Amino acid sequence: MGEGCDGDREDDxxxxxxxxxxxxxxxxxxxxxxxxxxxxxxxxxxxxxTAQVLADRAVRQRTGDRRVLATLWWYSLxxxxxxxxxxxxxxxxxxxxxxxxxxxxLVSGWAPVAATTCAAGPGxxxxxxRAALTAVVEAVAEAGGMRPRPLWAxxxxxxxxxxxxxxxxxxxxxxxxxxxxxxxxxxGAPLPAPRYVDVRRPDGSAARFxxxxxxCLAYRVPHEVVCTSCPRRPxxxxxxxxxxxxxxx
Numbered sequence: 203m204g205e206g207c208d209g210d211r212e213d214d215x216x217x218x219x220x221x222x223x224x225x226x227x228x229x230x231x232x233x234x235x236x237x238x239x240x241x242x243x244x245x246x247x248x249x250x251x252t253a254q255v256l257a258d259r260a261v262r263q264r265t266g267d268r269r270v271l272a273t274l275w276w277y278s279l280x281x282x283x284x285x286x287x288x289x290x291x292x293x294x295x296x297x298x299x300x301x302x303x304x305x306x307x308l309v310s311g312w313a314p315v316a317a318t319t320c321a322a323g324p325g326x327x328x329x330x331x332r333a334a335l336t337a338v339v340e341a342v343a344e345a346g347g348m349r350p351r352p353l354w355a356x357x358x359x360x361x362x363x364x365x366x367x368x369x370x371x372x373x374x375x376x377x378x379x380x381x382x383x384x385x386x387x388x389x390g391a392p393l394p395a396p397r398y399v400d401v402r403r404p405d406g407s408a409a410r411f412x413x414x415x416x417x418c419l420a421y422r423v424p425h426e427v428v429c430t431s432c433p434r435r436p437x438x439x440x441x442x443x444x445x446x447x448x449x450x451x
Contacts, residue, residue, distance in 0.1 A: 216322050223293040225371050231285045234307035234316035243304035247337035252345035255312050262311045270422045272346020277418040280360040282314040287327050292368045298323035299330035328388025354392045355416035362396035362412040401448040409448035
């Protein structure tokens with residue numbers, strides 16, 4: 203693996219090859235915008251760096267609650283951070299999940315929009331993913347003054363959501379989302395098992411959604427509302443909202 207992307211290693215084009223196999227790669231965060239700020243992903247494991255990010259984001263998000271800020275940061279970050287390795291699995295071109303091989307791309311307000319890796323990875327990324335997730339979760343939990351377990355729940359929802367988005371992109375939701383369970387098992391506890399729910403459309407077909415086990419706490423920020431699929435919603439209310447969303451997929 204060499205010294206990693208934040209050392210002297212150059213990008214060998216493996217992610218670009220994956221992006222060519224995934225329709226809508228840019229929207230999925232596989233192709234970063236040219237104007238984005240680039241940060242070595244090893245910084246994500248630094249509680250001090252993370253605490254500064256949370257402080258900077260607090261002004262835009264209009265809250266000083268460290269737990270809310272940390273949760274929202276990880277909610278957006280985890281989805282972006284997981285995308286390359288998941289896309290590599292889907293495309294049949296495994297990508298590294300190591301933080302040392304990864305760069306994070308941010309736009310204004312410290313908003314993660316893409317992650318890129320400079321190296322190929324193993325066919326079974328469970329061990330690398332576990333190491334990366336553990337390091338970042340611990341840093342976010344320390345910076346946010348919170349327990350790690352809710353952040354692991356967010357990670358499993360991000361894994362499920364990203365595979366669902368990739369499945370829709372390549373036109374095979376069933377096969378791609380079937381990767382979620384074995385991959386989470388390879389990562390191991392405390393990552394919860396990802397789950398999906400199939401919602402019937404009026405024409406009898408079904409749309410698949412992530413059955414979330416986490417709350418992003420967005421509703422704790424001014425002018426935000428509880429997400430459609432949030433586990434805080436009553437089950438019947440969530441079902442009705444998902445049935446409405448199913449008509450748009």
